[in-house]
Amino acid sequence: MDDNVVPQQIIKLLIDKSQDKKQLGCQQLKQLVQSYAQSGKELLIKQIIETFKIKFTSSSQLYLKRQGMFALQTVAEILVKEYPQLAERCVKDLTQPILECLNDKEDKARQYAVECLLQLTKIMKTMILLNFNEIFDYQLGRSAEYDNQIVQAMFLLDQQLKNQVQIAVQEKFLDPGKLCYFNLNSFMIQLQSKLKTRVTYVRQFLLGWIKFLNQCHNNDLYIYFPMILEGIFMMLGESNKEVRNGADLQANEFLKQVEIKVNLDQRVNEQIIEILLKICQMKGNQNNYAKLNSLLWIFEYLRVFQQELEEEQKGKLGLQHSPSHVRSEEYLRSNTSPIQKNQMQQYLGGFESPIRKTILNSLSQILGPILILLSHEEEEIRKAAQKTNELLLKVMERVKNQSIEFINIVPTIKEMLTDKKSNTAESALIWMKHLLEIYSESLFPTIEDILTKLIDKLADSESAIVQNIMDVLANISMHSQYFEIVIDKILIMLHKIQEQSEKKGDLIFKKLCSLLNPQKVYFTITAKLLEIYSNNDVIFISNTVQILTNLLISEKELQNLRNILRNLKHEKDEKQRQHNQEIFETLYRTFCYNSMSVITLSLLSEEYELAYKIIISFSEVEVNECILSEIAQLINVLETPVFIFLRLQLLEYDSHPFLMKCLFGLMMLLPQGSAFNTLRQRLKNVSNTQIQSLQQDKNMETEEFLDISKLLSQFREIRLQCINQESKQKDQR
Numbered sequence: 001m002d003d004n005v006v007p008q009q010i011i012k013l014l015i016d017k018s019q020d021k022k023q024l025g026c027q028q029l030k031q032l033v034q035s036y037a038q039s040g041k042e043l044l045i046k047q048i049i050e051t052f053k054i055k056f057t058s059s060s061q062l063y064l065k066r067q068g069m070f071a072l073q074t075v076a077e078i079l080v081k082e083y084p085q086l087a088e089r090c091v092k093d094l095t096q097p098i099l100e101c102l103n104d105k106e107d108k109a110r111q112y113a114v115e116c117l118l119q120l121t122k123i124m125k126t127m128i129l130l131n132f133n134e135i136f137d138y139q140l141g142r143s144a145e146y147d148n149q150i151v152q153a154m155f156l157l158d159q160q161l162k163n164q165v166q167i168a169v170q171e172k173f174l175d176p177g178k179l180c181y182f183n184l185n186s187f188m189i190q191l192q193s194k195l196k197t198r199v200t201y202v203r204q205f206l207l208g209w210i211k212f213l214n215q216c217h218n219n220d221l222y223i224y225f226p227m228i229l230e231g232i233f234m235m236l237g238e239s240n241k242e243v244r245n246g247a248d249l250q251a252n253e254f255l256k257q258v259e260i261k262v263n264l265d266q267r268v269n270e271q272i273i274e275i276l277l278k279i280c281q282m283k284g285n286q287n288n289y290a291k292l293n294s295l296l297w298i299f300e301y302l303r304v305f306q307q308e309l310e311e312e313q314k315g316k317l318g319l320q321h322s323p324s325h326v327r328s329e330e331y332l333r334s335n336t337s338p339i340q341k342n343q344m345q346q347y348l349g350g351f352e353s354p355i356r357k358t359i360l361n362s363l364s365q366i367l368g369p370i371l372i373l374l375s376h377e378e379e380e381i382r383k384a385a386q387k388t389n390e391l392l393l394k395v396m397e398r399v400k401n402q403s404i405e406f407i408n409i410v411p412t413i414k415e416m417l418t419d420k421k422s423n424t425a426e427s428a429l430i431w432m433k434h435l436l437e438i439y440s441e442s443l444f445p446t447i448e449d450i451l452t453k454l455i456d457k458l459a460d461s462e463s464a465i466v467q468n469i470m471d472v473l474a475n476i477s478m479h480s481q482y483f484e485i486v487i488d489k490i491l492i493m494l495h496k497i498q499e500q501s502e503k504k505g506d507l508i509f510k511k512l513c514s515l516l517n518p519q520k521v522y523f524t525i526t527a528k529l530l531e532i533y534s535n536n537d538v539i540f541i542s543n544t545v546q547i548l549t550n551l552l553i554s555e556k557e558l559q560n561l562r563n564i565l566r567n568l569k570h571e572k573d574e575k576q577r578q579h580n581q582e583i584f585e586t587l588y589r590t591f592c593y594n595s596m597s598v599i600t601l602s603l604l605s606e607e608y609e610l611a612y613k614i615i616i617s618f619s620e621v622e623v624n625e626c627i628l629s630e631i632a633q634l635i636n637v638l639e640t641p642v643f644i645f646l647r648l649q650l651l652e653y654d655s656h657p658f659l660m661k662c663l664f665g666l667m668m669l670l671p672q673g674s675a676f677n678t679l680r681q682r683l684k685n686v687s688n689t690q691i692q693s694l695q696q697d698k699n700m701e702t703e704e705f706l707d708i709s710k711l712l713s714q715f716r717e718i719r720l721q722c723i724n725q726e727s728k729q730k731d732q733r
Contacts, residue, residue: 005047006032011055015067022067029071030078037083045086046093049075053097065109069098069116076123084127091130095120099138107147114142114153121160126168128161129181133190135161136209140194143205158208166216184217188224195231200240207235207246214253222261225254226271233279236293237286244289251293258300266354273301273362280369288378295373295384298366302391305359309398359395364409367392368416371428375421382423389427393434410435417450417472425472448485451476455489458508459497466507474515483516487524491532495540505547513557519583522548522561526590534593538722541593549597553604553642562642565605569705581705588711592718596630599662600637603646608658610708614715615665621723623669631666632675639678647682 010032013025029048036044049072056068076094079087098120101113117135121128128135139158145151165182172180194206210228214221221228232254235247262269276294279287359366370392373385409431416428432450451473458469477486490508494501512521525548529541552558564580571577584605591598595614602611618627638646649656650663663683670676 005044006051014071015064022070026071026074029074033075033078034082037079037086042086042089045075045079046090049090049093049097057097057101062106062109062112065101065104066112069101069112072097073116073119073123076120080124080127087124088127088130091124091127092134094124095128095131095135099134102138102142107150110142110145111147111150111153114150114157118153118157118160121157121164126164126171126181129164129168132161132165132182133187136187136190140202140205144199144201162209162212162216165212169216184213184224188227192227192231195228195234200238200243203235203238203243204240204246206231207243207250211246211250211253214250219253219257221254222257223265223268226268226275229254229272230275230279233275233290233293234287236289237284248289248293255297255300258297259304262301262304262355263353266357269301269354269358270362273298273358273366277365277369280373288376288381291373291376292378292381292384295370295381295388298370299384299388299391301355301359302388302395305355306391306395306398308353308356309395313398360399363392363396364412367409367431368412371412371416371424371431372421374423374427393431396434417454421471425475426478429472429476451482451485451489455493458490459493459504466504467511470508470511471515474512477512477516483520484524484528487521487528488532491525491528491544494544495533495537498540498543501540501543502547505544506550509547510551510555510557513551513555518558519561519564522552523586526587529590529593534721536725538593538725541590542722543594545591545594545597549591549594549600553600553637553640562604565601566645568605568607577705584706585711589714589718592715593722594630595627595719596634596637598715599634603638603643603662606646607706607708608656608662610706610711612658612661612665613708613712615662615669617712617716617719618669620716621719628670631669632673635666635670635675635679650682 006029010025010028013021013028016022016025033045033048036042036048052068052071052075056064056071059065059068072094076087076090079090095117098113098116101109102117104110104113139154139161142150142154145154168180168182169184171178172182191206191209194202197203197206210232229251232247232251235243236251238244238247276297279290279294280298282291370385370389373381374389376382376385413428413431413435416424417432429450454469454473458466458473473486473490477483490512494505494508497504509521509525525544529544533541552562561583564583568577568580568584571580584601584607587601588598591601595618599611599614602608602614637643646659649659653660663679667676667679667683670679
C-alpha cells in the first residue's frame with residue numbers, strides 16, 4: 001500500500017484541533033476521492049480507506065480513532081452521492097474499521113463507533129445492508145452493553161437498520177426486478193446459528209429481529225420456519241420471563257401461519273415436523289413448555305389435514321376446495337414470490353396436497369413420541385399428548401378406506417408396547433387393537449398372539465427387560481377381559497421353565513403385585529394353580545406357593561394383605577371378619593401344597609392351634625428330607641421382621657399356649673443343626689413354669705372363628721394327594 005495515497009497535508013488538517021481546518025481537510029479529502037473515482041482508480045480509494053484504518057481507527061489514541069471514523073463518513077458520503085456503484089463495492093471496506101472499534105476496551109471509543117455507524121447508515125441507506133450480516137454480528141456482540149450512552153446509540157442504530165431493511169423489502173415488493181440489498185435467505189442462515197445461544201440478552205435481541213422480519217414480510221416467513229423454529233422453542237424454557245413470553249408470543253404468531261401456508265411446500269412441512277418431534281423427545285424439565293408447544297403445533301397440522309379429509313368426505317371435488325386450499329389460493333393471488341407461486345401452482349394442478357403427503361409419510365415418526373408423552377409427569381403435557389393421539393386415531397379412521405396401509409407404524413406400536421410407562425403401553429395397545437379392527441387378521445396378530453409373544457420374551461429375558469415386559473402385561477391385565485389370560489400365560493411359561501421358575505417367578509409376581517391389586521393377583525394365581533395343576537403337577541404348585549409365601553412375608557406391596565391376615569382373630573366388625581376368613585381359607589387351600597407355606601400362613605394369621613395340629617400331623621406320615629428342609633426354612637422366616645409380633649407373644653405364654661407348642665413341636669421335628677440351634681436359642685429362656693403351663697387347657701387362645709377340624713382335614717387330604725402323585729411320578733421315571 002502506498003503510504004502517500006493520502007497527502008500528509010490532508011492528514012494534518014483532519015487531526016487539527018481547529019474545526020475550520022478539519023472542515024478544510026474534509027473538503028480536500030472529498031476532492032481527492034473524486035479525482036480517483038473519476039479516473040476509475042478504485043484500488044486507490046480502497047487504499048485511502050485502509051490508510052484511515054491503520055493510522056486512525058486502529059490507533060490507541062481516542063482522538064485519532066474519532067477523526068478516522070469522521071474521515072470514513074466523508075469518503076462514504078461522496079461515493080454514495082456521486083458514485084453509487086463504486087460505493088456498493090466499498091461498503092465492507094468502509095464499515096469494517098468502524099465495526100472493529102465496537103470491540104474497543106474504552107467506553108468512549110465504542111460509543112463513537114456506534115454513533116459513526118449510525119451516521120454511516122443514514123448516509124448509505126439501504127446500501128449498507130450489503131454488509132448487514134457482519135454488522136449484525138457486531139451488534140449481537142455488543143447487546144450486553146451497560147453504558148447508557150452506548151445503549152441509547154445502539155438502540156438508534158438498531159432502529160435505523162430495521163428502517164433500511166423495511167425500505168429494501170418494500171422496494172423489492174413493488175419492483176421485483178430491482179436489486180435488493182437485503183438477502184433474507186443469507187440472514188436466516190446466520191440467524192439459525194445465532195439462535196443456539198443460551199445468553200438471555202442475546203435471545204432478547206434475536207427475538208426483536210425475528211418479530212420485525214415477520215411483520216416486515218407480511219407474516220410470510222413460513223419457508224424459513226425450519227431455520228428458526230427450534231431456536232424459538234428453546235427459548236420457551238428461558239428463566240427470564242421477558243424472553244420466555246416473547247418467544248411464546250412469536251411461536252403463537254407463527255402457528256397462525258400453519259393453516260394458511262401448510263400446502264405450499266411438503267419439504268418444509270416435513271422439516272418442521274422433524275423439529276417438533278425432536279423437541280418432543282428432549283430430556284429435562286426445562287424443555288417441558290417447549291414440548292407442550294410442539295404438541296400444539298403437531299395437533300394443528302393434524303387438524304388441518306383432518307379438515308381436508310372431512311371436506312373430501314362430504315363429496316367435494318378432491319381436496320382442491322378444502323378451506324386450507326381456498327386460503328392458499330387467496331395467498332397465491334396476494335403473494336408475488338415467483339418461487340412460492342410455482343410451488344403453489346404445482347399443488348393446485350395435482351390431487352394430493354403437501355399436508356396430506358407430510359402426515360401420511362410422517363405418521364410412524366409422529367406416533368412414537370406422542371405415545372411416550374402420554375406418560376409424561378406433567379399433566380398438561382399428558383393432556384395435550386392424549387388430545388393429539390386421539391386426533392391421530394381419527395385421521396387413521398378417516399383414511400382407512402383409501403387403500404392406505406399403515407404397516408410402517410406397527411414396529412413403532414410394538415416398541416411402545418414394551419415401554420415402562422402405563423399410559424404409553426396402554427395407548428400402544430389401543431393402537432394395535434384399533435389396527436386389528438380395521439385390517440385383516442392375516443396382516444396383524446391377535447391380542448392373544450401379542451400376549452404370547454410378550455410372554456415368550458419374558459421367559460428368555462434378563463431381569464431388566466422383564467421389568468419392562470411386566471409393566472406392559474400389568475397394564476393389559478388392568479382390562480378385566482385380559483387379567484386371567486395374562487395369569488394363565490405366566491403360569492404356563494413358569495411351568496415350562498421350572499428350573500428358572502423360582503428366580504423368575506419371584507420377579508414376575510412381585511412386579512404384578514406392585515402394579516395391580518395384590519389380593520386379586522394372589523387369589524387368581526392360587527385359584528389357577530388348583531384348577532390347572534392340582535391333578536398333574538403338585539410339585540409345581542408347591543414351588544409356586546413357596547414363591548408367593550416369600551413375597552407375602554417380605555414385600556411392602558403386600559402389607560395390606562398381611563394386615564388382613566394378622567387381624568383375622570381381632571376384627572370386631574362381623575362382615576369384615578367373615579371377609580377376612582374367606583381370604584384366609586382361599587389362600588389356605590393352595591398353601592396346603594407346601595408344608596412350610598401353610599404353617600407360615602397359619603402363624604402369620606395367629607392361628608396357632610391350627611398350626612400346632614398341622615405340625616403334630618407330621619407324625620402320621622414319613623417325614624422326608626424335603627419336609628425337613630422346608631421346616632428349616634420356616635425357622636429362618638420366623639426370625640424376619642414380619643414375625644416380631646410372634647416373638648414378643650412368647651412373653652405372653654398364658655395367652656398363647658399353642659404358639660409355644662408350635663415352636664417346641666417344630667424343634668422336635670428338626671434334626672440337630674443350624675435351624676435346630678436357632679430355635680433352641682430362641683426358646684432356651686422359657687422357664688419350667690412356662691412349659692408346665694402348656695399342659696393346662698384353662699388358659700386358651702382368643703375366641704376361635706375358623707373350623708380348625710375342617711381345615712386340618714383339608715390339609716391331610718391334600719398332603720395325601722401330594723404323596724400319591726409324587727409316588728406316581730417316581731414310578732413313571
